[in-house]
Amino acid sequence: MDKISQIIENFRKRNIDAEYFHSLNEVKQKILDLIPVDISIGIGNSQTLKAMEISQLLSARGNIVYDKTFATTKEESKRLKKESLLAEWYITGSNAISKDGHIVNIDHSGNRVAAMIYGPEKVIVVIGTNKIEDTLDAAIHRARNHAAPLNAKRAGFNPPCIKLKKCVDCKTTDRVCYNLVVIEGQHLKDRMKVFIVNEDLGF
Numbered sequence: 001m002d003k004i005s006q007i008i009e010n011f012r013k014r015n016i017d018a019e020y021f022h023s024l025n026e027v028k029q030k031i032l033d034l035i036p037v038d039i040s041i042g043i044g045n046s047q048t049l050k051a052m053e054i055s056q057l058l059s060a061r062g063n064i065v066y067d068k069t070f071a072t073t074k075e076e077s078k079r080l081k082k083e084s085l086l087a088e089w090y091i092t093g094s095n096a097i098s099k100d101g102h103i104v105n106i107d108h109s110g111n112r113v114a115a116m117i118y119g120p121e122k123v124i125v126v127i128g129t130n131k132i133e134d135t136l137d138a139a140i141h142r143a144r145n146h147a148a149p150l151n152a153k154r155a156g157f158n159p160p161c162i163k164l165k166k167c168v169d170c171k172t173t174d175r176v177c178y179n180l181v182v183i184e185g186q187h188l189k190d191r192m193k194v195f196i197v198n199e200d201l202g203f
Helices: 003-013 024-034 047-052 054-061 074-084 111-117 138-156 158-165
Strands: 017-022 040-043 064-067 089-090 096-099 101-106 121-126 179-183 191-197
Touching: 003 017, 003 191, 017 024, 017 040, 024 047, 024 054, 024 121, 024 191, 040 054, 040 074, 047 054, 054 064, 064 074, 074 111, 089 111, 096 138, 101 111, 101 138, 101 158, 111 179, 138 158, 138 179
Parallel strands: 017 191, 040 064, 040 089, 089 121, 121 191
Antiparallel strands: 096 101, 101 179
């Protein structure tokens, strides 16, 4: 069994469906085919999802889309993040996965990981093969020391990890890694899907 097939099998043992795609365009079409037009969708802020322009495509065809990047004010952003927790479906990226089937994320406000854990009836996680790590410890290390500094910089924060290129568990006001969450499985078998794409995507 090759590496991807083993990862897919390990996710399925944890009640998480997983599929492999050759390109982001394939995933985009899969999502559009899979999600009904008459439901609401929450979006987790993700460079991968932005590259697909999935929020715009879903909104244009008639879905109600709660995406904080559509907001023009902080209050609107806060409202959209809250509404996304009650959406019927939720689509997001992830900071890392392990070959054993763990999903690892570090969040600033926690809205993304909150929706992944509870609320929406269905969750789709889209990740590139660049985010696959051999072990849970390696996946956490990637989230802390690679993804978090890049996301902090993208968001306009300046914690020490940007310059040091590693986490020092800082206590500065620019810290972005307040919520470290490891999803080890799902109680409901059909709730979560992980779409693995054979591309380098996001941070």
